């Protein structure tokens with residue numbers, strides 16, 4: 001069995017009391033704000049699914065798309081000072 005980064009292993013109980021390792025695709029994870037760590041309200045998609053989307057649908061159309069809206073406001077106020 002090859003170790004694949006895009007797969008995850010799940011142990012399942014099968015009949016007869018034996019455990020079987022099932023291999024499933026990894027679920028995409030939440031995108032986090034890198035300042036406060038809040039979950040960003042964004043579609044959870046894998047890399048290949050994101051590439052199919054137009055660029056405008058991959059991220060919000062505002063400054064600092066990698067931050068949550070609260071941190072973006074703070075950051076803008078800091079830069080103005």
Ligand SMILES: [Zn+2]
Nearest residue numbers: 033036068071
């Ligand atoms: Zn934040």
